Amino acid sequence: GIQVEQSPPDLILQEGANSTLRCNFSDSVNNLQWFHQNPWGQLINLFYIPSGTKQNGRLSATTVATERYSLLYISSSQTTDSGVYFCAPHMDSNYQLIWGAGTKLIIKP
Amino acid sequence: KAGVTQTPRYLIKTRGQQVTLSCSPISGHRSVSWYQQTPGQGLQFLFEYFSETQRNKGNFPGRFSGRQFSNSRSEMNVSTLELGDSALYLCASSFLDRDSPLHFGNGTRLTVT
Numbered sequence: 001g002i003q004v005e006q007s008p009p010d011l012i013l014q015e016g017a018n019s020t021l022r023c024n025f026s027d028s029v030n031n032l033q034w035f036h037q038n039p040w041g042q043l044i045n046l047f048y049i050p051s052g053t054k055q056n057g058r059l060s061a062t063t064v065a066t067e068r069y070s071l072l073y074i075s076s077s078q079t080t081d082s083g084v085y086f087c088a089p090h091m092d093s094n095y096q097l098i099w100g101a102g103t104k105l106i107i108k109p
Numbered sequence: 110k111a112g113v114t115q116t117p118r119y120l121i122k123t124r125g126q127q128v129t130l131s132c133s134p135i136s137g138h139r140s141v142s143w144y145q146q147t148p149g150q151g152l153q154f155l156f157e158y159f160s161e162t163q164r165n166k167g168n169f170p171g172r173f174s175g176r177q178f179s180n181s182r183s184e185m186n187v188s189t190l191e192l193g194d195s196a197l198y199l200c201a202s203s204f205l206d207r208d209s210p211l212h213f214g215n216g217t218r219l220t221v222t
Contacts, residue, residue: 031208041197043213095165099152
């Protein structure tokens with residue numbers, strides 16, 4: 001079946017560290033979105049990135065559609081980066097976005 | 110531009126009751142989707158509306174229903190509430206459809222006792 005796998009499931013880092021989150025998907029994609037859910041439940045759209053690389057401040061994302069994965073980079077982590085990061089690709093084989101289980105990131109001061 | 114607005118933020122209901130949640134999308138957005146989020150199940154798609162028509166529906170029982178009005182505002186209704194319906198209900202809007210960036214509201218946290 002259609003699969004989205006995010007790794008690692010949990011990540012604990014010290015403030016200032018860099019991290020890479022990965023999203024693998026099982027089919028070709030029309031687009032892929034990354035979201036951050038803060039500890040209060042608010043979901044923020046970070047990137048809409050069907051292919052290539054985008055940067056927004058300390059965050060950047062790369063999607064390699066031909067190899068069916070996307071990466072989210074967070075540099076110089078801050079405590080406000082804590083939360084759960086979700087990827088949600090829209091794959092050809094399914095009408096809806098398919099959501100990964102998320103990576104829970106904890107940044108310690 | 111105002112973001113996606115969901116009301117109410119918190120709700121406590123009793124088993125067997127019904128509940129209606131409201132969502133106002135970003136101005137100009139015509140697609141509204143609803144999701145249920147529980148600790149064990151992650152984000153589960155409920156349904157999507159576009160121009161007052163339901164375009165797609167997830168795997169939820171008929172107790173869950175929704176509608177969209179001509180101004181793109183949407184409501185979802187859950188009848189005969191069960192304890193397992195306790196969850197965070199999230200509404201998202203996008204300009205066109207799933208190939209447009211999705212923007213979420215702050216959610217409605219429903220507790221069923």
